[in-house]
Amino acid sequence: MEENNNNQPLLSSREDNQNNHLETLLSTTSNHSFTADADDIQPINTVRDFYKEFKVESKKLWFLAGPAIFTSICQYSLGAITQVFAGHVSTIALAAVSVENSVIAGFSFGIMLGMGSALETLCGQAFGAGQHDMLGIYMQRSWVILNSTGVILCFLYIFASKLLKLIGQTTEISEAAGLFAVWMIPQLFAYAMNFPIAKFLQAQSKMMVMAIISAVALVFHTFFSWLLILKLDWGMAGAAVVLNVSWWFIVVAQLAYIFSGTCGRAWSGFSSKAFQNLWGFVRLSLASAFGTSWHLFSSLDILRMQKFPMNILGWTVMVALGINAAISVRVSNELGAAHPRTAKFSLVVAVISSFIIGLVLSIILIASRNEYPTLFSDDSDVETLVKKLTPVLATCILINNIQPVLSGVAIGAGWQAAVAYVNIVCYYVFGVPLGLLMGYKLDMGASVAEDRIRKWGGPDSKEDNDIH
Numbered sequence: 001m002e003e004n005n006n007n008q009p010l011l012s013s014r015e016d017n018q019n020n021h022l023e024t025l026l027s028t029t030s031n032h033s034f035t036a037d038a039d040d041i042q043p044i045n046t047v048r049d050f051y052k053e054f055k056v057e058s059k060k061l062w063f064l065a066g067p068a069i070f071t072s073i074c075q076y077s078l079g080a081i082t083q084v085f086a087g088h089v090s091t092i093a094l095a096a097v098s099v100e101n102s103v104i105a106g107f108s109f110g111i112m113l114g115m116g117s118a119l120e121t122l123c124g125q126a127f128g129a130g131q132h133d134m135l136g137i138y139m140q141r142s143w144v145i146l147n148s149t150g151v152i153l154c155f156l157y158i159f160a161s162k163l164l165k166l167i168g169q170t171t172e173i174s175e176a177a178g179l180f181a182v183w184m185i186p187q188l189f190a191y192a193m194n195f196p197i198a199k200f201l202q203a204q205s206k207m208m209v210m211a212i213i214s215a216v217a218l219v220f221h222t223f224f225s226w227l228l229i230l231k232l233d234w235g236m237a238g239a240a241v242v243l244n245v246s247w248w249f250i251v252v253a254q255l256a257y258i259f260s261g262t263c264g265r266a267w268s269g270f271s272s273k274a275f276q277n278l279w280g281f282v283r284l285s286l287a288s289a290f291g292t293s294w295h296l297f298s299s300l301d302i303l304r305m306q307k308f309p310m311n312i313l314g315w316t317v318m319v320a321l322g323i324n325a326a327i328s329v330r331v332s333n334e335l336g337a338a339h340p341r342t343a344k345f346s347l348v349v350a351v352i353s354s355f356i357i358g359l360v361l362s363i364i365l366i367a368s369r370n371e372y373p374t375l376f377s378d379d380s381d382v383e384t385l386v387k388k389l390t391p392v393l394a395t396c397i398l399i400n401n402i403q404p405v406l407s408g409v410a411i412g413a414g415w416q417a418a419v420a421y422v423n424i425v426c427y428y429v430f431g432v433p434l435g436l437l438m439g440y441k442l443d444m445g446a447s448v449a450e451d452r453i454r455k456w457g458g459p460d461s462k463e464d465n466d467i468h
Contacts, residue, residue, distance in 0.1 A: 065323050069319050078246050082243050085225045089236065097177075115285040118284040119142050120325075120332060128337040139197065157182055160177060205333075221246040317404075323353070330346040332414075365393065
């Protein structure tokens with residue numbers, strides 16, 4: 001195994017080689033080759049071989065992907081349920097919570113998730129190579145970096161009202177959303193703790209405990225949202241309290257599981273090594289974060305289109321993110337164990353599975369395009385708009401089900417920089433200019449956005465717009 005480890009560009013054989021480990025990792029490119037050992041799968045030459053290995057790999061993938069998808073859906077639903085209850089408070093409360101969730105928290109979520117993804121490579125390959133004692137060090141190091149990033153992102157929350165006005169939101173909604181954003185700062189630091197924990201557990205294939213904790217959090221979140229927001233009439237303040245507590249419940253419960261000794265050598269306690277070689281870790285984390293920088297542009301788009309088609313896209317994205325987490329674990333574990341052929345075949349299985357899921361969801365959506373819009377609104381204009389957007393939405397679902405899988409493979413292999421370059425070019429060189437051109441210059445969407453923003457302004461009466 002020592003010989004194989006020497007051929008792996010992402011792993012060191014001893015703890016005191018951490019600096020070389022990270023420096024080598026940061027310089028990796030797609031040209032690196034991984035040397036297979038005897039336990040790797042044999043080359044697939046026939047259809048029968050393919051079918052046989054496909055069944056085996058599918059079981060391994062969905063053992064991880066099933067709980068990961070469920071966890072993503074539960075955590076995504078925390079904000080969605082808060083929005084539902086906020087809609088029973090007032091129109092402005094609903095708009096404020098929706099905008100904060102989509103733009104402010106959504107952008108921070110993307111940054112934190114991206115930076116935390118550095119652990120998918122480090123923890124995954126370390127676990128695959130049997131270097132379990134390094135996982136806890138990496139997680140603590142990520143905590144330091146993400147919490148420091150959280151301090152910087154606090155300014156986004158503090159000045160959210162001014163930012164929202166700057167990007168075109170109405171004054172009334174901007175002020176309400178800005179107040180709610182300040183109340184949601186504790187959630188920001190829950191993100192900073194949660195994502196490193198999630199990657200730490202995912203690398204060990206401990207997905208089920210994350211799913212159970214998220215499910216419990218969702219049940220309690222639903223009950224206490226009803227109790228505080230509606231029954232006790234706390235309004236937006238109640239929404240902030242419950243959402244913050246729900247996220248911190250997830251963090252504390254996962255930490256209790258880790259500290260209980262169930263992770264073996266992966267957690268041996270807090271260590272001063274968490275503060276060593278931080279710059280190398282920052283570089284890897286930033287490369288991972290740039291891979292998800294599209295969240296900023298997506299958030300601005302959500303602000304205009306609001307919740308109807310985007311909520312559906314959001315649910316399907318959670319499915320894709322679950323597969324993303326699973327394939328990243330599979331690839332990093334297999335590469336760490338010197339099984340490059342197995343890692344490549346995991347990619348094939350994940351892409352085929354994700355494509356089929358996306359295709360089925362798209363077909364269902366198109367087939368029910370005359371029925372499902374009524375689930376979101378009784379406004380005939382809105383229903384007509386959603387029907388028109390359904391083909392575009394179906395296409396987005398199909399593409400969004402494949403892209404995260406490919407990103408997960410690249411991150412699992414340690415190619416964060418390559419993912420960052422591709423995403424930056426796609427979203428900022430092509431996506432943003434095309435969006436501005438089609439939306440404003442060609443007038444294919446600007447008028448719709450303006451109408452939706454006006455509708456979110458709600459009635460003019462002070463009573464209807466009261467914020468509790």
